[in-house]
Amino acid sequence: MKKAVVMLLVFALLAGVFGLAPIRAAGEVVIQMTIGSTKAYVNSKEVILDQPPVIENSRTLVPFRFIGEALGAKIGWDPVKKTVSYVLGNMNIVLTIGSTTAFVNSVATKLDVAPKILSGRTVVPVRFISETIGAKVDWNSSTKMVTITVSAKVAKAYNIVMIVKNSGNPFFEAAQKGGQEAATKFGDKLIFQAPEAATAEGQISIIEALIAQKVDGILISANDKDALVPACKKALGAGIKVICWDSAIAKEGTLLYVNQADPEQIGRIEVQFLGKQLNYEGDIAILSATAEATNQNIWIGWMKEELKDPKYAKMKLVATVYGNDEREKSYDEALGLFKTYPNLKGIISPTTVGIAATARALEDQKLNGKIALTGLGLPSEMKEYVLDGTCKGMFLWNPVDLGYLATYATHLLISGELKGNVGEQFTAGRMGDRKIVSDATFGPTVFLGPPFEFNKDNIEEWAKVY
Numbered sequence: 001m002k003k004a005v006v007m008l009l010v011f012a013l014l015a016g017v018f019g020l021a022p023i024r025a026a027g028e029v030v031i032q033m034t035i036g037s038t039k040a041y042v043n044s045k046e047v048i049l050d051q052p053p054v055i056e057n058s059r060t061l062v063p064f065r066f067i068g069e070a071l072g073a074k075i076g077w078d079p080v081k082k083t084v085s086y087v088l089g090n091m092n093i094v095l096t097i098g099s100t101t102a103f104v105n106s107v108a109t110k111l112d113v114a115p116k117i118l119s120g121r122t123v124v125p126v127r128f129i130s131e132t133i134g135a136k137v138d139w140n141s142s143t144k145m146v147t148i149t150v151s152a153k154v155a156k157a158y159n160i161v162m163i164v165k166n167s168g169n170p171f172f173e174a175a176q177k178g179g180q181e182a183a184t185k186f187g188d189k190l191i192f193q194a195p196e197a198a199t200a201e202g203q204i205s206i207i208e209a210l211i212a213q214k215v216d217g218i219l220i221s222a223n224d225k226d227a228l229v230p231a232c233k234k235a236l237g238a239g240i241k242v243i244c245w246d247s248a249i250a251k252e253g254t255l256l257y258v259n260q261a262d263p264e265q266i267g268r269i270e271v272q273f274l275g276k277q278l279n280y281e282g283d284i285a286i287l288s289a290t291a292e293a294t295n296q297n298i299w300i301g302w303m304k305e306e307l308k309d310p311k312y313a314k315m316k317l318v319a320t321v322y323g324n325d326e327r328e329k330s331y332d333e334a335l336g337l338f339k340t341y342p343n344l345k346g347i348i349s350p351t352t353v354g355i356a357a358t359a360r361a362l363e364d365q366k367l368n369g370k371i372a373l374t375g376l377g378l379p380s381e382m383k384e385y386v387l388d389g390t391c392k393g394m395f396l397w398n399p400v401d402l403g404y405l406a407t408y409a410t411h412l413l414i415s416g417e418l419k420g421n422v423g424e425q426f427t428a429g430r431m432g433d434r435k436i437v438s439d440a441t442f443g444p445t446v447f448l449g450p451p452f453e454f455n456k457d458n459i460e461e462w463a464k465v466y
């Protein structure tokens with residue numbers, strides 16, 4: 001036994017010193033090549049290259065066919081367009097001879113060095129191709145050796161499902177756009193699912209079906225903090241990575257919460273904005289999403305905290321009503337408020353569906369100017385109401401970025417690159433470096449960033465974005 005361990009250590013040492021075939025884990029592929037040498041190794045099997053690897057602009061270029069086959073990709077070559085392509089799982093990489101623009105699943109990406117033809121052989125940047133498919137690249141500057149390690153998992157494209165509160169909400173369509181962008185980057189498949197109405201039951205039956213389908217990951221904007229916990233726990237037990245975003249589930253049912261912004265700040269700024277506009281006087285009401293929506297309920301909790309400040313002594317919250325994130329119900333609830341509270345001076349609607357419906361109701365009833373409106377709105381839906389003064393200002397974050405960040409984190413949890421532990425740091429593609437922090441109710445949490453204020457000065461610009 002001891003002897004075997006010593007022999008293994010000696011072999012490992014020799015392999016390291018003399019560049020012999022490295023020891024690899026089951027399912028792993030290890031590719032080694034040396035600058036200027038035609039001898040390469042794929043899992044310790046010697047392969048003779050028709051063109052040795054070269055260095056250009058500090059990047060190693062290798063024969064395009066060799067690296068594709070070694071990585072297990074399907075290779076394509078178009079002599080007319082002068083392109084080479086690699087297909088692996090859902091990942092499709094296309095490079096053009098002489099061009100520093102490559103396409104990864106149709107998304108343009110910059111290369112440090114362009115593929116080129118050397119003595120009649122096409123060579124391509126090895127690090128770019130390897131890292132794009134998720135392989136690890138090591139460079140030994142003294143031996144001039146490149147080692148690529150492809151883990152057994154790498155070639156797999158994941159099935160990720162984004163579950164939102166309900167269908168027909170442009171906020172979630174914007175988030176889906178960002179989610180798709182992140183999924184495309186990894187070659188994952190993102191499926192978008194929404195119950196007809198914003199209920200926990202609708203989301204539970206979607207989750208049950210996804211457990212049966214054995215998807216890899218679920219990211220959910222929850223219609224209820226607690227009611228979804230058992231279904232999410234069952235999904236976690238089945239090996240599915242479950243995270244929540246936008247509207248959270250209690251920490252027992254999720255690995256991570258991707259939170260848009262500090263809920264205290266979101267709640268307080270809406271009251272502060274309205275208070276200033278009303279000179280801190282008059283009856284006000286809240287028109288929310290559903291009565292169970294986790295996110296809106298937390299924000300409303302902070303609105304009530306803010307209202308405790310003595311400066312709001314003459315401002316009274318007379319009602320909180322729920323439009324269920326449905327356009328018509330929200331509109332009707334707004335009309336109900338106008339009728340029941342004839343002295344109403346202001347409305348806060350912390351939902352993009354609610355605020356747009358309220359703005360429409362105010363204009364239809366010619367109450368704009370008499371009842372002030374703020375809350376959380378999509379610039380694209382609120383542009384006309386902000387420009388004509390029905391809503392002097394409102395807040396939101398970037399839903400495209402939120403969908404991107406949440407989908408990105410889901411991928412990393414599935415691949416195992418992220419564990420979901422408090423204190424862990426990771427790079428979320430174009431969203432940069434993120435850190436997992438702790439939240440008493442929702443557990444490990446990642447924040448998108450602070451909310452923005454939209455008003456007549458910037459609404460047109462942002463309405464084009466989301």
Ligand code: RAM
Binds near residue numbers: 353
């Ligand atoms: C609606 C939804 C969503 C919320 C936004 C502000 O679109 O209720 O969950 O984050 O408003």
